[in-house]
Amino acid sequence: MTKIFAYAIRKDEEPFLNEWKDANKDVEVAYTDKLLTPETAALAKGSDGVVVYQQLDYTAETLQALANVGVTKMSLRNVGIDNIDLAKAKELGFEITNVPVYSPDAIAEHAAIQAARVLRQDGLMDAKMANRDLRWAPTIGREVRDQVVGVVGTGHIGQVFMRIMEGFGAKVIAFDIFRNPELEKKGYYVDTLDDLYKQADVISLHVPDVPANVHMINDDSIKEMKDGVVIVNVSRGPLVDTDAVIRGLNSGKVFGFVMDTYEGEVGVFNEDWKGKKFPDDRLANLIDRPNVLVTPHTAFYTTHAVRNMVVKAFDNNYALVEGKPAQTPVKLDM
Numbered sequence: 432m433t434k435i436f437a438y439a440i441r442k443d444e445e446p447f448l449n450e451w452k453d454a455n456k457d458v459e460v461a462y463t464d465k466l467l468t469p470e471t472a473a474l475a476k477g478s479d480g481v482v483v484y485q486q487l488d489y490t491a492e493t494l495q496a497l498a499n500v501g502v503t504k505m506s507l508r509n510v511g512i513d514n515i516d517l518a519k520a521k522e523l524g525f526e527i528t529n530v531p532v533y534s535p536d537a538i539a540e541h542a543a544i545q546a547a548r549v550l551r552q553d554g555l556m557d558a559k560m561a562n563r564d565l566r567w568a569p570t571i572g573r574e575v576r577d578q579v580v581g582v583v584g585t586g587h588i589g590q591v592f593m594r595i596m597e598g599f600g601a602k603v604i605a606f607d608i609f610r611n612p613e614l615e616k617k618g619y620y621v622d623t624l625d626d627l628y629k630q631a632d633v634i635s636l637h638v639p640d641v642p643a644n645v646h647m648i649n650d651d652s653i654k655e656m657k658d659g660v661v662i663v664n665v666s667r668g669p670l671v672d673t674d675a676v677i678r679g680l681n682s683g684k685v686f687g688f689v690m691d692t693y694e695g696e697v698g699v700f701n702e703d704w705k706g707k708k709f710p711d712d713r714l715a716n717l718i719d720r721p722n723v724l725v726t727p728h729t730a731f732y733t734t735h736a737v738r739n740m741v742v743k744a745f746d747n748n749y750a751l752v753e754g755k756p757a758q759t760p761v762k763l764d765m
């Protein structure tokens with residue numbers, strides 16, 4: 432019987448895993464809540480493939496440990512592949528799949544809600560409510576329809592974000608090195624990132640963490656932006672030079688910041704830090720600011736998205752182990 436082993440299964444994923452099991456009774460599914468590490472790789476011994484998700488790196492050592500127990504078919508429940516040693520995976524003959532589209536709406540909606548909340552100064556208003564301060568001023572909002580919203584990256588998520596922002600009545604402009612012909616026809620694209628930085632009141636990032644994009648938001652790009660800009664990063668932490676944004680917030684150039692992803696998030700997000708000090712002071716600095724809305728990489732975290740991540744990853748892995756074409760293979764020559 433075909434056997435698939437899943438790592439790091441959370442309680443909220445179990446119903447969807449059981450749903451998949453019920454629909455695929457010819458497959459034996461076993462799982463653990465433990466992450467895939469060199470030490471836990473042996474748990475997959477005897478399986479035909481593994482289903483995984485973790486922010487921890489899939490190091491050469493981890494991949495080797497999995498290969499040592501005969502497993503080289505690995506299906507991610509998420510999109511990001513930046514934490515996989517792809518060269519090692521290729522050398523060991525791995526076949527890998529990911530789930531590139533599980534719910535663009537989950538992420539775009541979060542970006543839109545948080546951007547609108549920053550514009551309305553909700554962080555400040557919430558703090559006032561907590562202090563029973565019911566005065567209006569100086570917490571006056573900016574309407575979304577009065578903003579030019581600049582979208583960097585017009586893939587699935589960027590496009591949903593554009594639609595939501597237009598629903599609010601904003602003027603939307605976009606930049607992408609890979610232009611979408613439909614969006615191009617509608618005239619959304621500006622020629623350069625600088626053009627977008629110069630024109631946009633709200634800038635939202637929807638691009639991957641590839642070397643060319645690392646710290647695209649930095650002192651120089653912030654200098655190009657309009658005074659009072661709102662920056663939104665629900666994509667990948669390394670896109671933003673956090674220190675530069677803090678300087679922008681301190682000077683007032685940056686009106687607010689939506690931060691769902693953070694360059695130092697691995698091992699920090701999705702942990703309980705109550706009563707403990709963060710390993711990085713910048714995080715407390717940002718969380719304590721009323722004009723910064725920090726969430727711990729939860730833009731994706733909806734029932735709709737989690738169901739798709741689990742079901743699509745298992746479908747992919749089943750295809751791999753049956754020697755059939757998987758829906759969304761990862762190219763290992765990157």
Ligand code: COI
Binds near residue numbers: 484508512
């Ligand atoms: C991804 O799918 O790569 C994400 O960024 C969401 C992740 C935290 C599950």
